Amino acid sequence: MNKYLKITPEGTKDFLFAECSAMDDICGKIESVFKTGGFKRVITPGIEFYDVFSLPCSGISQEDMFKLSDNKGRLLVVRPDSTLPIARMVSSRLKNSVLPVRLYYKQAVYRNNPTLTGRRNEFMQMGVELLGVKGLRADLEILSTAVKSVSAIASDFRIELGHAEVFDALSDELDIDDAFKEKLRVSIESKNYSALNNLLDKLEPCRAVSAIRSLPSLFGGEEIFGKAAEICRGTKAMSALDYLHTIYNNFAPLNLGDKLIIDLGLVQRNDYYTGFVFAGYINGIGDAVITGGRYDDLLGEFGAPMGAAGFAIDTDAVTMLRLSDENVSYSDNPEVLVFAEDGHEIEAISLVSKLNAQGIKAQFSVLPTLEETKSFAASRKIAEVRTVG
Amino acid sequence: MKPLRIALTKGRLEKTTVELLEKIGYNCDAVKNKGRKLILPVGDNDFEVVLAKAADVITYVEHGVCDLGVVGKDTILENGTSFYELLDLNFGKCRFALATKKGVDFYSGYNTKTIATKYPNVTRAFFDDKNMDVRIIKIEGSVELAPLVGLADGIVDIVETGSTLKANGLEIKEWVTDISARLIANTASLKLRKKEIEELQKKLEAVTQ
Secondary structure, three states: OOOOOOOOOOOOOOOOOHHHHHHHHHHHHHHHHHHHOOOEEOOOOOEEEHHHHOOOOOOOOHHHOOEEEOOOOOEEEEOOOOHHHHHHHHHHHOOOOOOOEEEEEEEEEEOOOOOOOOOOOEEEEEEEEEEOOOOHHHHHHHHHHHHHHHHHHOOOEEEEEEEHHHHHHHHHOOOOOHHHHHHHHHHHHOOOHHHHHHHHHOOOOOHHHHHHHHHHHOEEOOHHHHHHHHHHOOOOHHHHHHHHHHHHHHOHHHOOHHHEEEEOOOOOOOOOOOOEEEEEEEOOOOOOOEEEEEOOOHHHHOOOOOOEEEEEEEHHHHHHHHHOOOOOOOOOOOOEEEEEOOOOHHHHHHHHHHHHHOOOOEEEOOOOOHHHHHHHHHHHOOOEEEEEO | OOOEEEEEEOOHHHHHHHHHHHHOOOOOHHHHOOOOOOEEEEOOOOEEEEEEOHHHHHHHHHOOOOOEEEEEHHHHHHHOOOOEEEEEOOOOOEEEEEEEEOOOOOOOOOOOEEEEEOOHHHHHHHHHHOOOOEEEEEOOOOOOHHHHOOOOOEEEEEEOOOHHHHHOOEEEEEEEEEEOEEEEEOHHHHHHOHHHHHHHHHHHHHHHO
């Protein structure tokens, strides 16, 4: 018996009508920001070799990936992320092209989330990657593209900025192994003050220990730089802090106000970030909508070291938010239904084209009788039925 | 703007949290006389309180339909994924422990041990840390029964006074971790409503630390 004949797998869904229109609308707005910025679209395969995602820095654990094998028994995964495949692609196919390259993608990614948590296992992501260049100008370009993208789809948002090196530099000053460092990182990421304190109490007190202790609370506006400088003075984290301040100051003319915030506790799970990192939040969505930053070491893992930065937007979350807004409607109902008497079909179809050209939403009736056409129009709330012939 | 929504773990944690909220000056009469209502206003519509089972508090906060939550560390360890854990509220204190029948040398021998527990993830993590393979059996009710009837070599469970263990001839072999009530926050809420959340956090900190 085909028990699962009529349902979709957990974490996936069909998109119907208004859902598709909303998705097209959101993606279209973002796409136009990307295209205006000179980013060019790429599409990577839906399945990739497991090796692409098994790098220690990938930040995607193997139980989160959908796996299958090819006819030689090699392990494949259904694309769980787009940045790593793009790094693979650039390191091989675009290795000798003129740098920097600006790429964007619009494709679904797949994660095997625990069941019954209401999480999506398939979701559309759009993002940009700017590869082959390091430095402030590239970072400003990426961040301002992110700000433009999120402004195009929402008015109430926050972008928070952090720097991967703040935590890295501070933890390097401590005599700890990688496992302990990861525990520290997790407790900072989750702003788990009590766990962080328990861990740090095991270490010899020093400047770096007390600086790490305050990292999760160091988020807010520009005042954070002053506080952080006091705490981190004399540590290697200072240069990262100064750099972050430079980025922040550069954005002053855009008058983002409290929409741009600093979070020194922003330590992303994806270990490939090396420089500035950021996340974007939209009112009404319970998770980060944008995540991104600089990842200068990743391309080296693929044998083509070069600077790189980018971000991804969870467009499905934005689509769902848009659909829940009662003030927005995505009706694509025709205004006119054109019925043809027998033998006048092509004439009617031509009339539909003529009306469409005038900007009137018209549709050719495929039903055999005028009566059926009229009752269909009534039930679909189509205002006018025209007859040809 | 909508009032902040706080999910409280029904029962004992709820009572103590309400006492704390009153202590820092919020009128909680609606929560105390809740009847069958599940969403209740606090203070002068400063927040909304939602009452839920422990694991559901995490679910509501994680999905962002509640901004904050008060939940035990035991539930966080067992079900936790991604949210901010802002504050140890220092009440609802107890501990996770590994217990066996009195006089049993749990770690001796080569046979794979069987552990009965209501908290399989906590148990798994505890023995993973020791690089020890164990067979874990999930039990829904009184876990103490499992070693007595011969289902398991030991149990991992919450211990408050230890009197249930004692009455059944069990003893604590090892403490696994301390537990208390925690204030948790949705990641996006903390960014979008920083001021309000920080204000409440500071007030709660002042009366719990």
